[in-house]
Amino acid sequence: MPITIRKAVADDVPTMLAIMDSAVVWLNARGITAQWGTEPFSASPKLVEGFHRYVAECSPWIAEIDGVPAGTMTLAPVPGAHVPPAGEPEVFVRSLATEGRHHGRGVGSALLAHAVEETRRQGVSLLRVDCFAGGEGRLVRCYERNGFTPTETFAIDDWPGQVLARRV
Secondary structure (H helix, E strand, C coil): CCEEEEECCHHHHHHHHHHHHHHHHHHHHCCCCCCCCCCCHHHCHHHHHHHHHHHHHCEEEEEEECCEEEEEEEEECCCCCCCCCCCCCCEEEEEEEECHHHCCCCHHHHHHHHHHHHHHHCCCCEEEEEEECCHHHHHHHHHHHCCCEEEEEEEECCEEEEEEEEEC
């Protein structure tokens, strides 16, 4: 089934949060609690506010399969506060997640391919992302399969992170 990607709008914040919540459930069911914890994103006023800010200030996207939301991603002109800016124009992938029922269907890869297209469209040559580096590096390898190269590492308390970059 083809994956379509559309720009998210303010009314999509509940959908984006539901995708994030579903991803947490999917991860937790596999014993992965260190990545995003165990609580739903939608239960955190701070995270809900963050997604409203994404829609207002960034470029959020929704991936759909047969019209059903299957993933989300936000593209920003700068990374979050825990990652230093690149020192050149960049597009930064934030909050990339696949809805649990659609895991393994290429949704994340389709969103990353869309991020490459959007980065080129903006005339920017650097696309970066950060991710959870624990879990034996599974997520890092996923980004590597999508053309990203690990750059620097970071930690937020005991949460290990990895920044990856891709020239487009």
